[in-house]
Amino acid sequence: MLYYITGGERSGKSNYAQNLALQLSSTPYYLATSRIWDAGHRERINRHIADRDQPWTSIEEEKEISKVIKNNSVVVIDCVTLWLTNFFVDTNNDVELSLSQAKKEFDKLLDIDATIIIISNEIGMGVHATTKVGRKFTELQGWMNQHIAQYADKAVLMVSGIPVQIKNSN
Numbered sequence: 001m002l003y004y005i006t007g008g009e010r011s012g013k014s015n016y017a018q019n020l021a022l023q024l025s026s027t028p029y030y031l032a033t034s035r036i037w038d039a040g041h042r043e044r045i046n047r048h049i050a051d052r053d054q055p056w057t058s059i060e061e062e063k064e065i066s067k068v069i070k071n072n073s074v075v076v077i078d079c080v081t082l083w084l085t086n087f088f089v090d091t092n093n094d095v096e097l098s099l100s101q102a103k104k105e106f107d108k109l110l111d112i113d114a115t116i117i118i119i120s121n122e123i124g125m126g127v128h129a130t131t132k133v134g135r136k137f138t139e140l141q142g143w144m145n146q147h148i149a150q151y152a153d154k155a156v157l158m159v160s161g162i163p164v165q166i167k168n169s170n
Contacts (some may be wrong), residue, residue, distance in 0.1 A: 002109070003117040004148050004167070007158030008125060016156065016163055017076045017117045022055075024115055025074035031059045033083035062086045063101075066108035073114045080120035084137075084144055093133050095140045102144055110151060120145050122157075 005017045021028035036042050045060075059075075061068045063086050069075050077083075087098040109116055124142045129135045149155050155167035 001115045001154075002148075002152045003115070004120070004152035004155040005117060005158065006120045006122050006145060006149075006155070008122055011158040012161035012163075013119045013121075013158045014076075014078055015161075016158055017078070017119050021074050021076050021117055027055050027057065027074075029057045029059055029069070029073055029075040031061060031065060031068065031075050031077045033062060033065065033077065033079060033086070034060075035062050035082070035086050035089075063090075064105060066105060066112065069109065069112050069114050069116065071113045075114060075116055077116060077118040080118060080144060080148065081123065081141060084140055088137055088140060093136055095136050098140055099143055103147055106144075106148060118148060118152075120148065 003017070003020065005013050005020075007013050018028075018030075021030075032045065034045065036045065059068050063083065065077060065083065084098065084102055087101050088095075091097040091101070109118075121141065122145065124138050129138050149167065152167055153169045154165070157164045157166050
């Protein structure tokens with residue numbers, strides 16, 4: 001089962017996804033995709049891990065997310081935006097190569113017998129990026145979001161903390 005949770009910044013995506021995971025499992029996994037950029041960022045991540053504590057198992061993986069998801073598990077992947085950033089930076093902002101690599105990795109998730117709750121941002125609904133690289137990343141994010149939504153069994157758009165169901169294949 002693939003749940004896709006999307007919305008703007010601070011729209012309630014993570015809270016919704018975590019509550020859903022706790023409804024589905026007494027031992028959920030939290031897969032963080034953020035790269036550790038500096039010591040301050042590491043401290044922030046450690047605070048997030050401490051906030052989740054029991055019953056969560058925290059996993060960190062920057063790009064190869066399919067390698068750390070176990071069969072028969074419930075896992076929250078937070079988030080696509082940070083995950084895509086890792087591809088984008090590593091390819092020197094090459095949108096096509098980043099998209100190809102991310103799709104290839106995402107498609108591996110479809111073969112895992114697990115409940116996956118994947119969180120992404122809808123960054124194209126906000127202010128138009130002022131830089132070329134920002135606009136390129138917005139395009140990358142939009143195309144990847146479409147790819148994920150295509151395969152999602154259920155999709156929810158979070159608006160001001162309110163979940164709005166946008167897809168239910170069941």
